[in-house]
Amino acid sequence: MMKRITDLTRRITEVMENVDFSGVVLIKQNGHTLLSTTRAYANRSDERLNQPHTRFGIASGCKIFTAVSICQLIEQGKLSYDSRLADVLSIKFPLWDQGVTIHQLLTHTSGIPDYFDEEVMEDFAELWKERPVYSMRQLNDFLPMFQHQPMKSAPGERFHYNNAAFIVLGLIVEEHTGQSFTDYVEQNIFNKCGMSDSGYFETDRLPRNTAIGYMDQEDGSWTSNIFSIPVKGGADGGAYITAPDMIRFWNALFSNELLGEETTGKLITPYVHEDDETFYGQGIWINRRGEALLKYHVMGFDPGVSFMSSVYPAHNLQVVVLSNKESGPYPITMAVEEALVR
Numbered sequence: 639m640m641k642r643i644t645d646l647t648r649r650i651t652e653v654m655e656n657v658d659f660s661g662v663v664l665i666k667q668n669g670h671t672l673l674s675t676t677r678a679y680a681n682r683s684d685e686r687l688n689q690p691h692t693r694f695g696i697a698s699g700c701k702i703f704t705a706v707s708i709c710q711l712i713e714q715g716k717l718s719y720d721s722r723l724a725d726v727l728s729i730k731f732p733l734w735d736q737g738v739t740i741h742q743l744l745t746h747t748s749g750i751p752d753y754f755d756e757e758v759m760e761d762f763a764e765l766w767k768e769r770p771v772y773s774m775r776q777l778n779d780f781l782p783m784f785q786h787q788p789m790k791s792a793p794g795e796r797f798h799y800n801n802a803a804f805i806v807l808g809l810i811v812e813e814h815t816g817q818s819f820t821d822y823v824e825q826n827i828f829n830k831c832g833m834s835d836s837g838y839f840e841t842d843r844l845p846r847n848t849a850i851g852y853m854d855q856e857d858g859s860w861t862s863n864i865f866s867i868p869v870k871g872g873a874d875g876g877a878y879i880t881a882p883d884m885i886r887f888w889n890a891l892f893s894n895e896l897l898g899e900e901t902t903g904k905l906i907t908p909y910v911h912e913d914d915e916t917f918y919g920q921g922i923w924i925n926r927r928g929e930a931l932l933k934y935h936v937m938g939f940d941p942g943v944s945f946m947s948s949v950y951p952a953h954n955l956q957v958v959v960l961s962n963k964e965s966g967p968y969p970i971t972m973a974v975e976e977a978l979v980r
Contacts, residue, residue, distance in 0.1 A: 643672055646977050650675065653973045654966075660852070661944075661961035662688055663970055664881035667978070668954045674881075680849040680962065682860070693835055693848040693878040694960035695867070696945040697938030700877035703823050704804050705744055705921025706891070707811050709901050710826060712740075716814045719744075719904075727810050729781070733788045740810075742793050743803040744920040745909045749791040752802045753783035772842065774868035777808045777819055797910045797918065801874040804921075808873020819873050831890040833883035840870045848878060849962035851942020863942030875938055881958040884947050888956055892949070906934055932979070939964065946971050950979055 650663060650673060660678035664671070676688040711717045717726055719741040726740070734750055742748040754765060765783075773779060784802045791798065808819040815822050820838035828836050839845055841864050851863035871877050879887075890896050897905065908917030908924045915932070917924040925932040935948035946967035947958045957974050959967035 642977075646974075647673055647675070649973050649977055650970060653969050657966050657969055658963075659961065659966040659970065660688065660963045661694065661849070661959065661966060662690060662692060662881045664690070664885065664956075664958040665974060665978075666885055666956045672978075680847075682850070682852060688849060688962070689847065691835060691847065691880050691882065692960075693839075693845070693880050694945065694962055695849075695851055695871070695876060695878050695938075695940065695943040696936075696960070697940040697943045698801070698875040699936045699938030699945045699947065700871070700875055700879075701804050701873075702921040702936050703827050703877065704807050704811070704819075704873045705905060706827055706896050707819075707823055708740065708744065708807050709897050709905055709920070711811065711814055713898060713901055717810070723748075723806065723810075727806065727813055729785075729809060731785055733786060735789055735793050738793045740807075741909075741920075743800075743807050745918060746797050746800045746803060747794050747910060748800065748803050749789050749793045749795055749798070750800065750803055750806070751784045751787035751790050752798075752800045753780055753805075754801050771865055771867060772869045775840070775870045777805055777812065777872050779868075780805050780872075797912055804874040805872065811873070820870070823877075827887070827896060828883075830896060831883070831886045833879065833886050836877065836879040836883045838871050838876065839878050841867065842869055844878075849960075851940070851962045853942050853964060863940070866941035867943070875940065879960075881960055884958045884960075885956055888947070888949050937967070944968075953979055955979065 654677050662676050665673040674690050676690060678688060680686050680688045680692050717740055721740045723738045724736045738748045811819050811822055824837055852860050853863055854860045894902050905920045906922060907919050910918040912918055915926045923935050933948045933950045937946045942962060944961045944965050944967050948971060949956050955978060957971060959970050961967055
């Protein structure tokens with residue numbers, strides 16, 4: 639066992655050096671920590687190092703929190719998977735198909751337009767050159783970016799990763815709970831899981847022990863991401879978490895503390911075949927190896943942010959990789975799989 643951990647540590651250290659990683663890696667198996675390591679700075683100007691409990695932005699990695707929120711409302715009888723958007727949200731979308739359902743929004747098959755269409759856009763920061771990021775503090779602030787756009791495809795026709803769909807789901811949460819989306823998640827997910835270090839923080843007043851996101855330039859210079867992402871995250875992305883808190887979330891989800899067993903099962907069902915052995919459930923990615931389940935995982939990438947976290951049920955293995963740079967989690971996750979998932 640000790641040799642395996644030593645070999646794993648050496649391999650992950652090599653990968654971190656090769657990609658100039660900045661962040662935190664936490665690997666747990668059977669409830670025991672195999673590896674907890676950090677590298678580089680949470681704040682480069684002050685040379686403040688990343689720590690095991692440093693908070694990082696996770697971009698779209700928190701779409702699963704939105705999915706769990708909606709599923710909680712479904713369990714309470716306030717919604718159903720087949721509820722039509724037009725029947726559960728008073729906000730009007732005049733050019734949209736009236737048949738769009740909650741399930742289609744959760745699985746990226748609604749066909750609605752997106753404010754950041756990853757099929758035609760690459761640079762998220764481009765969105766904020768004419769729209770000040772400091773004004774993006776609530777879900778309603780995103781509506782002008784897609785509310786009056788036409789459908790991209792027919793509902794249920796195909797998978798199209800869609801950030802606006804999760805903004806809409808967050809608006810549904812707000813309308814049916816009377817709370818802001820972020821307050822709802824913090825109270826009904828983070829607090830239930832014991833995720834005491836996590837939250838939807840504003841970039842212009844980050845709490846202590848939070849990593850600043852950085853974008854490196856080819857000439858060796860760098861800038862922070864404060865002008866490249868919305869000032870406050872929401873239903874489509876932008877929460878801040880710690881590595882131990884992500885483990886707490888996984889433990890609560892798979893022990894049915896957030897949702898009942900049946901609803902949890904639906905959340906992690908592979909509804910949509912994305913490519914090769916990759917599928918999508920409700921706010922969560924699912925990978926198979928042949929006919930066997932390989933992992934459940936979430937991921938997020940924004941300017942100055944990259945994140946992956948995976949659960950390998952057959953190996954009782956959990957992996958969290960948080961970074962305050964734009965890349966790094968993927969090669970580290972692949973290295974973990976090569977070492978521990980055979």
